Amino acid sequence: MSKRNSLSKWPVLLLTASLALGLTACGSGNNAANSAGSGGAANAPAENTAANAGATEAPAPKDPVELLNVSYDPTRELYVSFNAAFAKYWKDKTGQEVTVKQSHGGSGKQSLSVIGGLKADVVTLALGYDIDAIAEKGLLNKDWKGKFEDNSAPYTSTIVFLVRKGNPKGIKDWSDLVKDGVQVITPNPKTSGGARWNYLAAWGYAQKQDGGDEAKTKEFIKKLFQNVPVLDSGARGSTTTFTERGIGDVLLAWENEAFLSQKELGDKFEIVYPSLSILAEPPVAVVDKVVDSKGTREVAEEYLKYLYTDEGQKIAADNFYRPINPDIAAQYKDTFKDLELLQIDKDFGGWAEAQKKHFADGGTFDEIYTPGSK
């Protein structure tokens, strides 16, 4: 009897011990998060300074501050340079150290992460709809677009074609993309902002050709997507598919992404400007709920405003985004070709409508695209 008893106590004790250990570890994990500044910094400033070695000199004018910029895929290089410039500007102006952390991914996915609790001070996404989705959940004001100049879009871009050197398939315009034997690379419009701009540009072109006959337009888009062998989830994934894995004849890409691949990977590729494209306005916004709880509103707003300064505009242009400031744009007019551009508000009735019509469940994209169909 006693033998059974002494044996049977043990599993219980061990389990209790493991549970206790588990709780301690979770506790320390939370501390780590706080000291890193990402989570719940508002409630525990004391803990923050205690745990953060860099922040211990409390009497300094202002404690170092950290911002998180949640952005979309192709802006990595842009924000690396911009963050460094802003940190210097802010330090000169206020004496405060600012570190801007970056997170990148497909625009739609990033928007979902912020909704899911990723504590972004600012979002700089590929299209307004993805910020609208965050506003929908009450994380920021619904009229965020009016907060900064030019619909809160400090730089613009457009969609171009990237083809292999010498353009072996002779791709000149959208109509060449639906030809047999042409492989087109574009990311998935459900998850990627760039892909939605691609889709709308193609749609706009087809509509113009067909004189507004929607059935014909759908047929065109359907044919185009039958030529797409892989749908990556983000723009950068598609670029690597095209440039590194060597799949496809033409990449539908952000203009900045196309320039960047040329710069990084040499002249193995050529940029082709179609007869018509779309004016992409990647917008920026401050996430009200996060900055108010972290107390970073002032620096977050300054950060986005700095994008509109001459310095910020030049950094954007150097990273192949079209500056909106006409003076700076004039300096870079050799880089950015003039072409006819559709506008989301004028030609598609704004993002809310475009999203509903084309990309929501049951929209035109679902109608024309069946995975694996050929």
Next chain:
Amino acid sequence: MAGGIATSRSVRKPAPADIGRPTSEPAAVRWLLIGIAVLFLTLIVLLPLITVFVEGLKRGWEVYLSALIDPDAVSALKLTLLVAAIAVPLNTVFGIAASWLIAKFSFRGKSLLLSLIDLPFSVSPVIAGFMFLLLFGAQGYLGPWLDERGLQVVFAPPGIVLATMFVTFPFVARELIPLMQAQGIQEEEAAATLGAKGFRIFWSVTLPNIKWGLLYGLVLCNARAMGEFGAVSVVSGHIRGETNTLPLHVEILYNEYQFSASFAAASLLMLLALLTLGAKSLVEWKTAQRNQDLEG
């Protein structure tokens, strides 16, 4: 043993060559088979492994080293080690407790518990990540409650630890259960009749018996904890220098056209893996030695 060989030699003296050759296949077949195996190993394992180092060093040692001391890389390495340092011990304690329970006792629901332990093996890591997002995310069941208290689980290290723990949960237990079942409970019973209390029994009887199996489980658990990508990718939020683990860092660098840096970081991960493998071989060698000692 030595005596045995001597006798057989003296009996079958005319054909000494037969003794050294356990199979009767012609040499050509044997070499072909060995060749295929070596070729296969080279193609599937060795070549990719070498490629990682070659690509990492392509632009010279300077680029390689600067990629390794880059603050983001260092923080990714630290986070990876931190996650392993939390997840592995916890899963070890749990694994010992669970396998003790399952191997030494019979109770209702035992097979259910076994299936539960196996669950992380059969669930895709990505789904595991989404589970934690649904549970702890701002729109999840516990999210609002955590948010009110200023606690951040997903998109922060705790979420990464949780996801890693889930994925590496079965390794230690799965290693120990068959071992403990094979050993039976006689020794523990004997100890108990001699008056040993529970912890004493565990410490001086059970633990020495499972020592090497446990170490092996630990090594596997650790390897997976450091290399996990899918589940961690979902809950990480990809904040550079903060919630990126080494595997995620490798992917980010690759996507930024920094191929050399990416492969340098990958080689770091590879070195960790090789260390783990070395530890594993040591454990295996020790186990084999111990078994020989037992038989001898």
